[in-house]
Amino acid sequence: MSSLRAKLTWVNVALLALGVVVATGVSVMGMRHYLLDSVDAELTQSRTSLLSTGLTMKDIERLSELGVVLDKLSPDGKERATSLPRGDTVFVAVDERGEPVAIGALTPTPRQRALAAAVGDPDAVADESEPQDITLDGDAHRMVGARLTDGTTVLMAAATQNVESGIKKALKLDAAFGVVLLGLLAVLTMISAHHRLRPLEDMVETASAIAEGDLTRRVPSSRAPATETEQLRLALNSMLHQVESAFETRERSSAQLRRFVADASHELRTPLSAIRGYLQLYDKGMLRDPAERTRAWSRVIAETDRMGHLVDELLTLARLDQQPELRFRNVDLSRLVRDAADDLRVQEPERPLTVRADGAVLIRADESGLRQVLGNLLGNVRVHTPTDAPVTLGVERQDGVVRLRVADQGPGLAEEDAARVFDRFFRAGGGAGSGLGMAIVQGVVVAHGGEVEVETTPGAGLTVTVTLPAG
Structure with a gap:
């Protein structure tokens, strides 16, 4: 051909x-x-x-x-x-x-x-x-x-x-001149066609390289940015960028899903194994003492609650991954902060608590989502800090955004742990909890169009700052 x-x-x-x-x-x-x-x-x-x-x-x-x-x-x-x-x-x-x-x-x-x-x-x-x-x-x-x-x-x-x-x-002269002109035109056309069609050859080479697995390959720029070929090159490169991004997103999602399933299986295996063990002991009649049966029954209920809480958190993360439509309305964030502080005082009356939420701070947000954010942050404080460690809750409006801070003076986190604090099923130092609380906090905040940051110093405490749009 x-x-x-x-x-x-x-x-x-x-x-x-x-x-x-x-x-x-x-x-x-x-x-x-x-x-x-x-x-x-x-x-x-x-x-x-x-x-x-x-x-x-x-x-x-x-x-x-x-x-x-x-x-x-x-x-x-x-x-x-x-x-x-x-x-x-x-x-x-x-x-x-x-x-x-x-x-x-x-x-x-x-x-x-x-x-x-x-x-x-x-x-x-x-x-x-x-x-x-x-x-x-x-x-x-x-x-x-x-x-x-x-x-x-x-x-x-x-x-x-x-x-x-x-x-x-005259005919001979015209014929000779015509032959020379045709030869010259053929040579110039070949040279011009090679120059003009070079971008198409680059596209073929790029497509072949991408088919072989090099998704970062792009069509190089030509010297004629106003031609249709250059417009095709720009459109093709844009499409290749979208394809590469979609492929990376799919690979990342697949990796996260595999890791998520593996972690979820591991987390659910522990309470299921405990429940199965106690049930087998009861079935074989090895729990003859009423006190032992009561303790076993308490452990089964505790593991069942733990598994139910874990499943609820997994469902919450699954809904956040699907980018649900939140119910936005005017919410007074100061009132939510004061409610969360009251809950913490009831649970730990001896803990020093400072609240800086004077005046109403209205934002457009999903109230249940923000309550869950505050609950998870304060839950981490209760689990990972001593009861005598001071805690400070604060909310302020500044530069068109609203900042919510939860700071404690507990043991803090190491730098490598702080870098992974938002990973699912990550528990610093192998501590208690499911390891999904901070992942849920990040998911809810991102769904609101905000961001969350962690500042920590080992031995000097931990500060979590949630930044939300003020509109």
């Missing part, structure tokens, strides 16, 4: 060849018409002069003598005894029968006899006002006739071989 470059080259060459042929044909026809018109004009002018000046036979005799003399003095007149001389013009007078007339002592030359013999009806030629075609000794001529007042017919013929030879030379 021929390439697009070769097809473009052949199409351009064929179109130019057609144009050259048409232009040559038109120019040759025009030149031939112009040259023959010049010959016809001279013959017509001579005929008109004969008819309008009223020449006598004596004048004709002098003209005939002059024609014979010129014919005799031609360069090849002495070398051709049996063929006709090669003069450009032939002038002969004929009688009523079409025979050449001997004028004085001068007899007609073979060329004049040939002209008289070639004309079948001199009277008909004399009656025609337009020149006619005739052939003498294989050469083309143009001929006119004129009838004098005394009945003598004069025939005049002019050779047109110069016209034909000029046309042939």
Whole structure:
């Protein structure tokens, strides 16, 4: 299969060849018409002069003598005894029968006899006002006739071989120039097509590289940013970027899902194993002491609650991953902070607690989601800090955003633990809890269009800052 470059080259060459042929044909026809018109004009002018000046036979005799003399003095007149001389013009007078007339002592030359013999009806030629075609000794001529007042017919013929030879030379010149022009066009078209189609070749190479697994490959820029090819390159690169992003997102989601399923399976296996173990002990009758049965039953209930809480958190994360539509309405964040502080005081009356939430701070948000954020943050404080560690809750509006801070003076986190605090099922130091609380906090905050940050210093406490849009 021929390439697009070769097809473009052949199409351009064929179109130019057609144009050259048409232009040559038109120019040759025009030149031939112009040259023959010049010959016809001279013959017509001579005929008109004969008819309008009223020449006598004596004048004709002098003209005939002059024609014979010129014919005799031609360069090849002495070398051709049996063929006709090669003069450009032939002038002969004929009688009523079409025979050449001997004028004085001068007899007609073979060329004049040939002209008289070639004309079948001199009277008909004399009656025609337009020149006619005739052939003498294989050469083309143009001929006119004129009838004098005394009945003598004069025939005049002019050779047109110069016209034909000029046309042939023009054809050869046009053909040579056309061949050179076609060759030059073919070379320039190949070079131009290679340059113009290079972006398409780059696209093919890029597509092949991507098919082999190199998703970072892009089509390089060309030197003609305004062409359709450059627009195609930009669109293709944009599409490849979207494809790469979608592939990375899918791979990341797949990895997260695998890790999530593995972690969930691991977390659910522990309470299920405990419940199964206690049930097997009860089934085999090994729990004979009422105190042991009570303790086993308490453990089964505790593990069941733990598993139910874990499943609830997993469902919450699953809903956040699906980007649910939150129920936004005006919410006083200060009131939520004060409610959360009251809950903490009831649960841990001995813990020092400072609340900085004076005045109403209204935002558009989902109230249940924000209550869950506060509950998870304070739940981490209860689980991971001593009861005597001071806690500070604060909310403020600044620079078009609302910031909610929960700070404690507990043991804090190590740098490597702080970097993974939002990972699912991550528990710093293997501590208690499901490891999903901070992941849920981040999911809810991101669903509100905000962000959450953690600042910590080992041994000096932990500060969690939630930033939400104020609109």
